[in-house]
Amino acid sequence: MTTKPSPGPRERLLAAAQDLFYSRGASVGVDALLKEANVARRSLYEHFGGKDGLVAAVLRRAADEDLAWYEAALAGATEPRARLLGLFDRLDELVSNEAFRGCRYFAADLALADPDHPAHMETEAFRRRLRELLVRELVALGHASPERGAEQLHLLIEGTLVMGATQDGQHPARAARELAAVILE
Structure with missing residues (x-):
């Protein structure tokens, strides 16, 4: 019988931070992170150089997961227009979930006032990758202005995530x- 090894300190820190940052915000204290992850303070500094490095690593990890979610949402149809419209159907399911707390990238940008915080580089990288995904879909659709259309769709997505966090039902x-x-016409 094979037993699955338990996650090490680095993985426990990432998992705990991802949960806590999403549910309580990036201002969660280091002591709460260490307690939730059940690791020593030394592990935080060895693996991430401190809390700022952990915040950036969590956003990088979440971005990969979130972009996979967007890809899966688009995979619900084969025709490009239906794929893009179906994305908004999936967003409706997402923001209607009572566990939804809004856009983690927007929240991180607001919570971390220092423009040089490494998290801002991660939030921008996520947004760039999402726009690239939207451009790809619009090119497949034959849209007259895929870059502009992607910008407009991205605005609708961000607005949905913000409004979904603040307006129940x-x-x-x-x-x-x-x-x-209308944008897809």
């Missing part, structure tokens, strides 16, 4: 889907 993704349909 309002379904902002449904309104965003209607506007997305």
Whole structure:
């Protein structure tokens, strides 16, 4: 019988930080992170150089997971227009979930005032990758202006995530889907 090894300190720190930063924000204290991850303070500094490095690593890891979510949402259809509109249907499901706390990238940008904080590089990298994904879909659709259309769709996505975190039961993704349909024409 093979037993699965338990995660090491680095992985426990990443998992605990990802959960805590999403549920309580990037201002969570180091002591709470260490307690949740059940690791010594030394592990934080050895693996991430400190809390700032951990925040950036969490955002990098979350970005990969979130972009995989977007890819899966798009995979719900084969035709490019249906793929893009279906994305807003999936966003509606996401923001309607009671565990939804908003956009982690927007929250990190607001919480971390220092413009040189390494987290800002990660939030921008995530947004750039998401826009590239949208451009790819719009090119497949034959959209007349894929870059501009991607910018507009990205604005609708970000707005959906912000509104979804602040307005229970309002379904902002449904309104965003209607506007997305106009952009796709």
